[in-house]
Amino acid sequence: MSLQRMGAVVRKELRDFRRNRFLVGTMAFMPIVFLISPLITLLRIPASTDPSLVDRAVGVTSLLLFVVPAVIPPIMAAYSVIGERDQGTLEPFLTTPVSREELLLAKALAVFIPSVTVAYGIYFVFALVVRFGAAHAVWAAVWHTPQMLAQLVFTPLIAVWAIWVGIAMSVRARDVRVAQQLATLASLPALGITTLITFRVITPSVALAVGIACALLAVDGIAWRFVSWLFDRERLVTGSHARSVRGAARGAAGS
Amino acid sequence: MRPWFRRRRVGLGWRPITWEGWLVSAAAFGLVAAVLVFLRRSPERFPIVILVLAVYAVVALRTGGASAAPAAATRAGSEEPTAPPEPVGTAPVRTPRPAPSGPPMLVVEHLAKRFGERLAVDDVSFEVAAGEVFGFLGPNGAGKTTTVRMLGTLVAPTAGSAVVAGIPLTPANGLEIRQRIAVMPENPGLYLRLTVTENLEFFAGLYGLRRPGDRIAAALEAVNLRARADDLCGNLSKGLRQRVGLARAILGDPAVLFLDEPTSGLDPVATREVHGLIDDLRDRGVTVFLTTHRLEEAERLCDRVAILNTSLRSIGRTDELRDRLFRKRLLVTTAAPVTDPAHVFGGVPGVTAWESSDSRGYELTVTDPGLAAPAVARALVAADADILSLSEERHSLEDVYLELISDDVEAKGA
Numbered sequence: 088m089s090l091q092r093m094g095a096v097v098r099k100e101l102r103d104f105r106r107n108r109f110l111v112g113t114m115a116f117m118p119i120v121f122l123i124s125p126l127i128t129l130l131r132i133p134a135s136t137d138p139s140l141v142d143r144a145v146g147v148t149s150l151l152l153f154v155v156p157a158v159i160p161p162i163m164a165a166y167s168v169i170g171e172r173d174q175g176t177l178e179p180f181l182t183t184p185v186s187r188e189e190l191l192l193a194k195a196l197a198v199f200i201p202s203v204t205v206a207y208g209i210y211f212v213f214a215l216v217v218r219f220g221a222a223h224a225v226w227a228a229v230w231h232t233p234q235m236l237a238q239l240v241f242t243p244l245i246a247v248w249a250i251w252v253g254i255a256m257s258v259r260a261r262d263v264r265v266a267q268q269l270a271t272l273a274s275l276p277a278l279g280i281t282t283l284i285t286f287r288v289i290t291p292s293v294a295l296a297v298g299i300a301c302a303l304l305a306v307d308g309i310a311w312r313f314v315s316w317l318f319d320r321e322r323l324v325t326g327s328h329a330r331s332v333r334g335a336a337r338g339a340a341g342s
Numbered sequence: 343m344r345p346w347f348r349r350r351r352v353g354l355g356w357r358p359i360t361w362e363g364w365l366v367s368a369a370a371f372g373l374v375a376a377v378l379v380f381l382r383r384s385p386e387r388f389p390i391v392i393l394v395l396a397v398y399a400v401v402a403l404r405t406g407g408a409s410a411a412p413a414a415a416t417r418a419g420s421e422e423p424t425a426p427p428e429p430v431g432t433a434p435v436r437t438p439r440p441a442p443s444g445p446p447m448l449v450v451e452h453l454a455k456r457f458g459e460r461l462a463v464d465d466v467s468f469e470v471a472a473g474e475v476f477g478f479l480g481p482n483g484a485g486k487t488t489t490v491r492m493l494g495t496l497v498a499p500t501a502g503s504a505v506v507a508g509i510p511l512t513p514a515n516g517l518e519i520r521q522r523i524a525v526m527p528e529n530p531g532l533y534l535r536l537t538v539t540e541n542l543e544f545f546a547g548l549y550g551l552r553r554p555g556d557r558i559a560a561a562l563e564a565v566n567l568r569a570r571a572d573d574l575c576g577n578l579s580k581g582l583r584q585r586v587g588l589a590r591a592i593l594g595d596p597a598v599l600f601l602d603e604p605t606s607g608l609d610p611v612a613t614r615e616v617h618g619l620i621d622d623l624r625d626r627g628v629t630v631f632l633t634t635h636r637l638e639e640a641e642r643l644c645d646r647v648a649i650l651n652t653s654l655r656s657i658g659r660t661d662e663l664r665d666r667l668f669r670k671r672l673l674v675t676t677a678a679p680v681t682d683p684a685h686v687f688g689g690v691p692g693v694t695a696w697e698s699s700d701s702r703g704y705e706l707t708v709t710d711p712g713l714a715a716p717a718v719a720r721a722l723v724a725a726d727a728d729i730l731s732l733s734e735e736r737h738s739l740e741d742v743y744l745e746l747i748s749d750d751v752e753a754k755g756a
Binding site: 089091092094095096098099102103106107174175176177178179180181182183184185186215216219220320321324325 | 379380382457488491494495496497498517518520521523524525526527529530531532533534535536540543544545546547548549550587590
């Protein structure tokens, strides 16, 4: 695997994202929406509130913050392959010596960097505002080490899952918007576990958190291999499936 | 002093380009954030924020933020300023040259491709020598693009085999083949939100080029685009985009270059420049596989051509194809009808048949026009005929093409 080729793809993707007004608008607008609502909720909680209610409110707001890494990456990732095809750049790109793995990993990394940066940034702002603006009981619940650690660990893992879902949709769909909508929907189940923990359906513990993190990591790895399997140059270029073709040189386009 | 900031070519404001610029930016925005957080109850916070941002703006503007990005040459690492665009020169007239006879760069044997029930390419075989410009002609839907895609490792053949740039076309060799070829599709496929240089930087990275700045500058020079290096591709005309596509195709110094309609949408001057560029590539030993609808372009540029209509209809040098399809004929026009033309033309050596096209025109079928023409002239003079014109009938590549393709159309219609 060539780091130079992957670096070239990542740089190009980041430049292209930065100048895509729709993506920039989405990345700016959606996190703010998911930031304002929890902040209003927490800043309005009086100091005398029952601790269990505080815990519940903090749980809900944390869940909302997990939506950011689950929702932003698919929007960007869904654009990554079908977007290239729409603007006619896919064919020249695929005739370069970039391998399927390099292409997919670089595309995923290019989505991962901004989306996780935004998710962490939003959480940082959230934590900072709560620290200086909310009642003591509230900020103590937010600044609880396991809570923060879970946020920091699960954010990239959820984002990676959402990215692979987005790229998978992008590889198979014929329209950017369809890919984005399906990818956003398909990436939401990753929030299920965090929802169960947040609402204490599953009792949180360090061992559980580590176990879930490992499971998510494994799912992310499987998702990468699955997307690699889905990626078929011939299908992307011509719309027909190389694997269905029988012949002497079958699969020449697959590497 | 080197500028700390550069004005954005896209969007508003400026962006830091040195560590000093990044430091100033981080300090300014950190200060703003700190003021908003720690002085949130103070009425002075907004004037302070405005003051900080104003100071930041002044620093950015004073240290380079007012000036646009430097020219491509500077970005590419060259110390010299960008040269103005050179005047368009006259493209060299191609002189006849022997067909390249180097080792074959493309060997295609019985290649076929089927999409479901539809046969796109059927049993195609040919070879292309190193340094040869090979024309691939055919009507829409003939399988030209599919063939290029198979050779470019994008599409798997259903049957047959090929060797591309000396490497067998197999699944395992895809990367190696793509390292040695370049494909320019009819739509140049540029990233419209990136500048010309950024597009080329991307592809230079994919080909793993060393000193990409120099290579990009050379490629832009070759297509006469250095002055537009910093323009967004979205702002370029179709012709200029086509030239950027060509610059990208030659960037990696490919052994085999596949060009699909490279002059599509270009004006005559740009077309001539592209033709000159293809001639230069041939002189450098690059094998060019040219797909085109422009028959005069194929005739002017190509050492050999192949005419495809799902299967290969004919292949060879254009003069060979002409000889194969058409009889050699002399066209004669006289001031008055020749008395007893059967006697006059029948006795001329090399004339195998003749017919009268009108009262003063004659079409003679000959074995060798060069030998027969003087003899025909002498015979006409001896017969007291006044010759108005005597010429060899010329068939263009278009005639060859139409002759071959019309056979297929008739066969389909029957």
